Amino acid sequence: MNANELQQLLLDKLGADCVVTAPSDLVAWTTDWRGMYHGQAAAVVRPRTTEDVAACVALCAAHGVPVVPRGGNTGLCGAATPDQNPLNVVLSLDRMNAIVSVDPVANTMVVQAGCILGDLQRAAEEHGRLFPLSLAAEDSCxxxxNLATNAGGVNVVRYGMVRDLVLGLEVVLPSGEIWNGLRTLRKDNTGYDLKQLFLGSEGTLGIITAAALRIFPATKSRAVALVAIDTPQHALDLFSIMFERCAGRIDAFEYFSGDCLELVLGVTPSLRRPFAEPHAGYVLVELGDSGEAEVLHELLENALGDALERECCSDVAVASSLAQACALWQLREDISEAQRVDGPHLKHDVSLPIERIPAFIEAARQRLFAQFPDLRLFVFGHLGDGNLHYNVSRPRDAAPDYFTSCGDAVTDIILDEVARQDGSFSAEHGIGQLKRKHLRAYKSALEIRMMEDLKRTFDPKGIMNPGKIL
Ligand SMILES: Cc1cc2nc3c(=O)[nH]c(=O)nc-3n(C[C@H](O)[C@H](O)[C@H](O)COP(=O)(O)OP(=O)(O)OC[C@H]3O[C@@H](n4cnc5c(N)ncnc54)[C@H](O)[C@@H]3O)c2cc1C
Structure with missing residues (x-):
């Protein structure tokens, strides 16, 4: 079958309203948002119903045509970009964006898969509830x-990854059958937890068409502080104190090195330096509660007072207004943008057993500088979850293509140290196309075999998002 014949079959089955075939229109659907990956496709299908999704997948299965599920295209590993097969069909969920129900008694929300994350947050808010998944791409993804990548974000320390927020799923399987697992039960011990297999599977086992999600009491008050620390170990000691004193209310516990702050201030000089002197590192801590703001602030201030007394931090700036809280958050949130402005760099989204983070930071630094003494390190991340963005920028005077020759060697050193410390080479962003070789390098042969067996069981024809993960 050629691309024209495939397009005609899709048009006959689903109608012109659902099928995009003009080559100029396809470009945007076959490129990832960073412009790192470019693939090919015969068509983009934009269904409005689960039955349309099933019809499309059944047609593709019958002809052995690859299907690439596509969400908001904000993924960072090229997982939603098709490969070079001209017969690929990109299946976009963007029109399946209904919020089916919000139940503030059961604290559940049922939604179609194409809903924009920010819209879900706002829908929960309208009912006095919180949907806690939050990340910088929330108004596009x-x-x-999110479910297919098991997204994390800034609130994981309190609410877990997105897989912890899911009660049920509806999925179109690679055969075109519809699995209705859209249950809202909190307890359902009836054998294997099938929904969990699809979470984090990056569209390789099926297409998620709807989800039943957990929601929580809305956060009515917030208390935010920036804490200056001398060493990563002090950040951990601070975490321990905060956990003892404020358990259950820590919404975010974010670390960034002094170099990250200097980079941000250098790129945006209008931002205010939070302390008179620069420090080796910083922790941004946010508490949230459904009760009184005064009580929460007192809790935060007492805990930080304790931390100062125990000498695990050297200075503290507590936000006394929403504007101040936003200004402190901006220092953390602007790091990625400042790195982009600074130029090409290597990103490593790694996780570690939290108690090993100080040892990892030090060992990785020493090993890198032994071989590449002029590199610049920008280390930040969701410390409360053991998740670091261990990013590396080229030496100050090096050419923009510096990493073309040595990037792999730099990454190998970092990921080898992650493995030595029993960590993971991909904490939040998944595998996609970008990290397939790392999966082979760091997963055991037994783990790979179990994953391949699962893939074969669900997708014996190998049509679902080929070339991703495995
Ligand atoms: C500025 C920025 C900040 C980010 N911050 C974070 C962060 O803090 N934490 C984090 O975890 N990620 C983060 N990300 C990465 C990204 O936002 C997440 O991976 C997000 O979950 C991807 O959602 P998406 O809708 O854009 O998916 P896409 O990029 O479209 O797709 C991602 C994968 O999911 C598959 N897929 C999409 N929809 C479906 C479906 N309905 N059924 C089955 N498979 C599907 C695709 O095939 C692909 O494999 C960030 C990205 C950006 C650009």
């Missing part, structure tokens, strides 16, 4: 993509 879709919940289906």
């Amino acid at each position: 879709q919940i289906g993509g």
Whole structure:
């Protein structure tokens, strides 16, 4: 079958309203948002119903045509970009964006997979509830993509990864059958937990069409502080104190090195330096509660007072207004943008057993500088979850293509140290196309075999998002 014949079959089955075939229109659907990956496709299908999704997948299965599920295209590993097969069909969920129900008694929400994450947050808020998944791409990414990548974000320390927020799923399997697992039960011990297999599977086992999600009491008050620390170990000691004193209310516990702050201030000089002197590192801590703001602030201030007394921090700036809280958050949130402005760099989204973070930071630094003494390190991340963005920028005077020759060697040193410390080479961002070789390098042969067996069981024809993960 050639691309024209495939397009005609899709048009006959689904109608012109659902099928995009013009080559100029396809470009945007076959490129990832960073422009790192470019693929090919015969068509983009934009269904409005689960039955349309099933019809499309059944047609593709019958002809052995690859299907690439597509959410908001904000993924960072090229997982939603098709490969070079001209017969690929990109299946976009963007029109399946209905919020089916919000139940503030059961504290559940049922939604279609194409809903934009920010819209879900706002819908929960309208009912006095919180949907806690939050990340910088929230006004572009879709919940289906979040589920397929098991997204994390800034609130994991309190609410867990997105897989912890899911009660049920509806999925179109690679055969075209519809699995209705859209249950809202909190307890359902009836054998294997099938929904968990699809979470984090990056569209390789099926297409998520709807989800039943947990929601929580809305956060009515917030208390935010920036804490200056001398060493990563002090950040951990601080975490321990905060956990003892404020357990259950820590919404975010974010670390960034002094170099990250200097980079941000250098790129945006209008931002205010939070302390008179620069420090080796910083922790941004946010508490949230459904009760009184005064009580929460007192809790935060007492805990930080304790931390100062125990000498695990050297200075503290507590936000006394929303504007101040936002200004402190901006220092953390602007790091990625400042790195982009600074130029090409290597990103490593790694996780570690939390108690090993100080040892990892030091060992990785020493090993890198032994071989590449002029590199610049920008280390930040969701410390409360053991998740670090261990990013590396080229030496100050090096050419922009510096990493073309040595990037792999730099990454190998870092990921080898992650493995030595029993960590993971991909904490939040998944595998996609970008990290397939790392999966082979760091997973055991037994783990790979179990994953391949699962893939074969669900997708014996290998049509679902080929070339991703495995
Ligand atoms: C500025 C920025 C900040 C980010 N911050 C974070 C962060 O803090 N934490 C984090 O975890 N990620 C983060 N990300 C990465 C990204 O936002 C997440 O991976 C997000 O979950 C992807 O959702 P998406 O809808 O854009 O999915 P896409 O990029 O479209 O797709 C991602 C994968 O999911 C599959 N997929 C999409 N929809 C479905 C579906 N309905 N059924 C089955 N498979 C599907 C695709 O095939 C692909 O494999 C960030 C990205 C950006 C650009």
